[in-house]
Amino acid sequence: MDVSPQRTAVIGAGYVGLTTGACLASLGHHVVCVDVDEAKIARLRQGRVDILEPDLPELVAAGLTDGHLDFTGDVTTAVRAAEVVFLCLPTPMAADGRADLSAVESVVAELGPSLPTGCVVVNKSTVPVGTAAWVRRMLDRDDLAVVSNPEFLREGSAVQDFLNPDRIVVGSDDEDAARRVADLYRPLRAPVVRTDAASAEMIKYAANCFLAVKLSYVNAIAELCEVFGADVDAVTTGMGHDPRIGRAFLRPGPGWGGPCLPKDSSALLRMADTAGVRFDLLQAAVDDNTRQGERVVRRLAEELGSLHRARIGLLGLAFKAGTNDLRGSPALRSAELLVAAGAEVTAYDPAVSLDLHHIAVVDDAYQAVKEADAVLLATEWPEFRALDWTAIAELMNGTLVFDARNHLDPAAIDEAGLTWRGIGRMVTAGSPDRRTPSTKGERSERTA
Numbered sequence: 491m492d493v494s495p496q497r498t499a500v501i502g503a504g505y506v507g508l509t510t511g512a513c514l515a516s517l518g519h520h521v522v523c524v525d526v527d528e529a530k531i532a533r534l535r536q537g538r539v540d541i542l543e544p545d546l547p548e549l550v551a552a553g554l555t556d557g558h559l560d561f562t563g564d565v566t567t568a569v570r571a572a573e574v575v576f577l578c579l580p581t582p583m584a585a586d587g588r589a590d591l592s593a594v595e596s597v598v599a600e601l602g603p604s605l606p607t608g609c610v611v612v613n614k615s616t617v618p619v620g621t622a623a624w625v626r627r628m629l630d631r632d633d634l635a636v637v638s639n640p641e642f643l644r645e646g647s648a649v650q651d652f653l654n655p656d657r658i659v660v661g662s663d664d665e666d667a668a669r670r671v672a673d674l675y676r677p678l679r680a681p682v683v684r685t686d687a688a689s690a691e692m693i694k695y696a697a698n699c700f701l702a703v704k705l706s707y708v709n710a711i712a713e714l715c716e717v718f719g720a721d722v723d724a725v726t727t728g729m730g731h732d733p734r735i736g737r738a739f740l741r742p743g744p745g746w747g748g749p750c751l752p753k754d755s756s757a758l759l760r761m762a763d764t765a766g767v768r769f770d771l772l773q774a775a776v777d778d779n780t781r782q783g784e785r786v787v788r789r790l791a792e793e794l795g796s797l798h799r800a801r802i803g804l805l806g807l808a809f810k811a812g813t814n815d816l817r818g819s820p821a822l823r824s825a826e827l828l829v830a831a832g833a834e835v836t837a838y839d840p841a842v843s844l845d846l847h848h849i850a851v852v853d854d855a856y857q858a859v860k861e862a863d864a865v866l867l868a869t870e871w872p873e874f875r876a877l878d879w880t881a882i883a884e885l886m887n888g889t890l891v892f893d894a895r896n897h898l899d900p901a902a903i904d905e906a907g908l909t910w911r912g913i914g915r916m917v918t919a920g921s922p923d924r925r926t927p928s929t930k931g932e933r934s935e936r937t938a
């Protein structure tokens with residue numbers, strides 16, 4: 491095999507840590523994953539993976555079986571024999587908008603004295619520029635090296651992204667440590683971007699915030715398309731052919747969300763602010779994103795006349811399709827805004843079955859739309875495209891289907907006698923989309 495196996499410890503067994511651990515084990519390394527969540531560790535020891543990630547349960551099971559992967563709740567045991575220690579700890583948004591580094595700080599303080607001589611501490615969490623230098627000072631040991639190795643995987647395709655990265659970023663002023671970290675990934679044959687630690691830390695924020703700006707831009711273009719009678723699908727196709735722009739990440743929606751883009755844009759803004767640097771572009775992207783969420787709800791209110799006591803069937807709760815993660819979910823935000831405006835929301839998500847405050851969560855899409863005045867599609871699950879819209883039309887009180895992801899087939903919805911609305915999509919005069927969606931009363935008359 492094209493790899494020299496290394497003994498690694500991964501601290502934090504969440505999306506990034508568990509994926510890193512299971513994938514490194516699959517490449518032939520010996521990995522011990524650590525987490526403070528003892529119950530999670532107990533489940534992982536039995537091969538039970540809580541998060542929805544294709545291929546991850548299989549890789550975890552394979553690692554447990556072939557002995558390359560182990561789990562423990564004890565940091566000291568995990569790092570005792572480690573050559574490389576990955577920090578995959580949460581860095582959530584603190585109350586003041588910065589990245590909260592308390593988990594990193596407490597782990598570094600705890601593990602420092604236990605690290606074997608020559609060990610490399612690799613930070614994979616998304617952390618403010620200067621964190622590697624700070625960790626180095628905290629460790630205060632000349633025999634240890636610190637490397638910044640940010641992660642770019644996406645939820646829902648974490649394993650595939652990890653094993654097929656566009657690039658591996660390795661930032662350190664320690665040449666030997668950087669080479670050892672890059673070598674861990676050698677079987678992946680990915681381009682390695684070798685930098686100093688500060689640049690590696692900045693690359694991660696610069697990349698995520700660029701994606702955020704791109705989405706706010708496309709959402710604004712979509713709004714203009716609505717106003718001027720253009721079709722955002724055609725517009726983004728036309729833009730995307732230009733390789734300088736690219737086709738990816740041009741889908742308009744209910745606003746960008748998730749556990750990272752919002753917190754990382756906030757953290758970069760705080761970094762800029764602290765340094766006295768204006769970053770109006772990023773601030774505008776964040777503000778526009780807040781408005782985008784509100785705009786979806788406002789459009790529903792306009793179409794229905796009022797949201798007061800309106801029944802909304804919400805399709806999707808996760809922050810995007812392919813994950814059961816609700817952190818920073820635009821769907822949840824829409825639901826909250828709808829409830830605040832007096833609407834009653836019944837939601838269905840194929841990957842989420844939780845009791846949510848103020849929102850009824852049901853077991854299938856047809857239950858969610860029953861007696862609804864409008865349907866709001868907020869997460870682009872493929873199964874929603876296969877719904878029987880004729881059956882849904884029978885179940886609903888109203889006729890409006892607001893497709894905040896431009897995910898559904900407008901023709902199928904129209905054929906069922908329902909009214910499709912999307913984001914930034916062209917509505918030609920006289921087309922069925924021009925019809926005013928019926929209110930409850932009108933709907934009763936129509937079906938009477």
Ligand SMILES: NC(=O)C1=CN([C@@H]2O[C@H](COP(=O)(O)OP(=O)(O)OC[C@H]3O[C@@H](n4cnc5c(N)ncnc54)[C@H](O)[C@@H]3O)[C@@H](O)[C@H]2O)C=CC1
Nearest residue numbers: 502503504505506525526527579580581593615616641645
């Ligand atoms: N979720 C994602 O798609 C990506 C996340 N990131 C970054 O990676 C970092 C981790 O993110 P996620 O994996 O999503 O977080 P997560 O919340 O899924 O996992 C973090 C894990 O760390 C554990 N933990 C917390 N404190 C601990 C401690 N003191 N000792 C040991 N374990 C501890 C938690 O119990 C949890 O299992 C963040 O900085 C995030 O910004 C980077 C790329 C992708």
Ligand SMILES: O=C(O)[C@H]1O[C@H](OP(=O)(O)OP(=O)(O)OC[C@H]2O[C@@H](n3ccc(=O)[nH]c3=O)[C@H](O)[C@@H]2O)[C@H](O)[C@@H](O)[C@@H]1O
Nearest residue numbers: 641642643644645739740741742743746747748750809810
């Ligand atoms: O640092 C992180 O945590 C990760 O953040 C994002 O990954 P992720 O949060 O999994 O989700 P994305 O696929 O980027 O989607 C983010 C949000 O943008 C929305 N989106 C995405 C693409 C698009 O065309 N339109 C759109 O509205 C999604 O629905 C979602 O709400 C980045 O894509 C990853 O590269 C990065 O590693």
